Amino acid sequence: MPEITEAELDPSVKALWLKGLAAVQNKNHGYAIKLLQGVLKDAPGFLDGRKVLRKCEGLETGGPKKKSGLFGMKSGGGLGTMKLVSAVKKDPAAAIPMIEAELEKDPYNPEINDALFEAFLALDMKESAAFALETVRKGHPEQTKFLHKLAEFYITETQGLKAAEVYQDILKHDPTDSAAIKGEKDATARASMEKQKWGEDTNMRDLMRNKGEAEKMDKQARSGMTRDQMEARRDELAQAYADNQNDLGTVKELASVYERLEDWANALSFYEWAFSLSNGDVALRSKAEAMSDKVKSAEMAELERRAAENPDDPEVIAMLAERRKSSIEDAVAEATRRVDQNPTDPVLRYELGRALFDAEDYSGAIPQLQQAKRNPHIQSKVLLLLGRTFKAKGMLDMGVKQLESALEDLTAMDNTKKEVLYEKGLLHEAMDDKENAIACFKEIYEVDYGYRDVAQRVESSYGD
Structure with a gap:
């Protein structure tokens, strides 16, 4: 069967x-x-x-x-x-x-x-x-x-x-x-x-050309590899790459080492080259896309750091604003491309809805998220984002309704349920419905005293 x-x-x-x-x-x-x-x-x-x-x-x-x-x-x-x-x-x-x-x-x-x-x-x-x-x-x-x-x-x-x-x-x-x-x-x-694909019954040395190469693989297999060891391995691979730039194994391993060293730019470059050598390996393409995201995130983090250190520098502030805008636009374009390729996939609809939400295109996000609800496995997080979307549009009662629907499917008090309850509490608060707002915060307080600011919210309500 x-x-x-x-x-x-x-x-x-x-x-x-x-x-x-x-x-x-x-x-x-x-x-x-x-x-x-x-x-x-x-x-x-x-x-x-x-x-x-x-x-x-x-x-x-x-x-x-x-x-x-x-x-x-x-x-x-x-x-x-x-x-x-x-x-x-x-x-x-x-x-x-x-x-x-x-x-x-x-x-x-x-x-x-x-x-x-x-x-x-x-x-x-x-x-x-x-x-x-x-x-x-x-x-x-x-x-x-x-x-x-x-x-x-x-x-x-x-x-x-x-x-x-x-x-x-x-x-x-x-x-x-x-x-x-x-x-x-x-x-x-x-x-x-x-x-590391290093099972007890796998004799990797049989696949190596010589004892020296087997020892290098032994080093790679160790989870406790130090930064110095990784840098040494990077240098060895860089020399091998210089001798033969078309060896897929070398390029893939070099990309992996750069990734572990958190050198995102070089990891991206070598994963892209590995993908081109592999005749379309989807896993390598995914790795390249992930490294591209890491590069963008690192650049954004650096700009945010500079802006925090120089809040009065108009050039840095303008660069940060432009980068944020560009990042959001890229995310919407990529999510739209994926939906166009596979319009029946609810997960891709959710990702597009989330990108449109980040772009503050709330009216555009709503129909995407409504279609994403077809997948019961992601329904809770879809409803949570729908609730936030309606909140952003000022449609508070409809936002509450989405979150109530999400809570119907959540039995255990996990992080998702806490997040939904907290958001629902904020919505009730915005509607000047203090009783229901505090009720939401109390549900979280009873199991997780340290969650965000629920302790302060609940305890202060007894002094009102």
């Missing part, structure tokens, strides 16, 4: 999927659940559909439930967890619809999601398996037994960075967990090795 993308859906299933997305956008989560269940019945390997289904179920059921009854399930009704485990062992594919029927009632249930993990693992659907335990991580991060299982899964899949992040979450709930402490260190080390 292969995992598939939206592009691989059968046309009739894709039509049902689009209807489901429309129901999600209209906040008709119950109807969306039924539609998405139909999609997954015909396309069980469609992971994006399962993610949206789980999100809708979470909204419909009110979020994670406290454990009660045997095996963490509500007492009475539904299949027992042991029956699901038995069904997975007999026929994992047939067990998945049974598991989903239980998850509709309690989507974050750790034991049921664990059964789903085992079913997908048996079917070699590893991304879907990971999602099952990621759901537990999101809804019940205190259930560290399942987080350990997820981290160990990521280790076996050579995803050290993800494993390290899971171990870090475990330690937030139990700082004394010695297995997580060791696991986090080991996973971080593995992630560094993976980044």
Whole structure:
């Protein structure tokens, strides 16, 4: 049973999927659940559909439930967890619809999601398996037994960075967990090795021309490479480049070293040259674009520093203003170009909306952001920016409405929810609605005393 993308859906299933997305956008989560269940019945390997289904179920059921009854399930009704485990062992594919029927009632249930993990693992659907335990991580991060299982899964899949992040979450709930402490260190080390493509079973020396070249690669693989070592390696590569300017390996490595040295201009130059030598390697083009952004950011930071040191220098102030204007115009032009190339991509619509917002073209930003709402994975940040856009246009009540919609999808008090609540509080304040403004700030205050100026805002309200 292969995992598939939206592009691989059968046309009739894709039509049902689009209807489901429309129901999600209209906040008709119950109807969306039924539609998405139909999609997954015909396309069980469609992971994006399962993610949206789980999100809708979470909204419909009110979020994670406290454990009660045997095996963490509500007492009475539904299949027992042991029956699901038995069904997975007999026929994992047939067990998945049974598991989903239980998850509709309690989507974050750790034991049921664990059964789903085992079913997908048996079917070699590893991304879907990971999602099952990621759901537990999101809804019940205190259930560290399942987080350990997820981290160990990521280790076996050579995803050290993800494993390290899971171990870090475990330690937030139990700082004394010695297995997580060791696991986090080991996973971080593995992630560094993976980044360098230096696995335990890879004998890179067999690929080197001689022992001296192997030693150079050993140096590169070490995560603790000092600046002096990187500069020495840069000089070695520069000599090799002088001998042969068309060697792609040398050019790519030289670009990488310049990047690590934060010499953005040279990194840009060599990534661009590497791209031209590679016959269109998209990853190298992306690197070049990223370095171009770094160069512009560095130039902007330098101008801002000079302006801060010389606030009365009209030439520096004018240069900074011109550079800011040019940067915004470039961002709008680039985002517009990308949307023109792929007009159906909601993420690109969001990026264009954000660029237009920065350009203070709020009327132009609104339709782009409204189209970006089609993607449920970015809906919260789209609604946040829409709220700010309406605020900038003086349409405060409409701004509040967008933020209220965003909060409906946010269950955990993470940074996104804090940001939405804070912005909503500011909007209420601008509307002279002090009661609702303070209510927003208090929600943040209760979990994060140090967030921005909420402590001062909340505490001063008691003296009014």
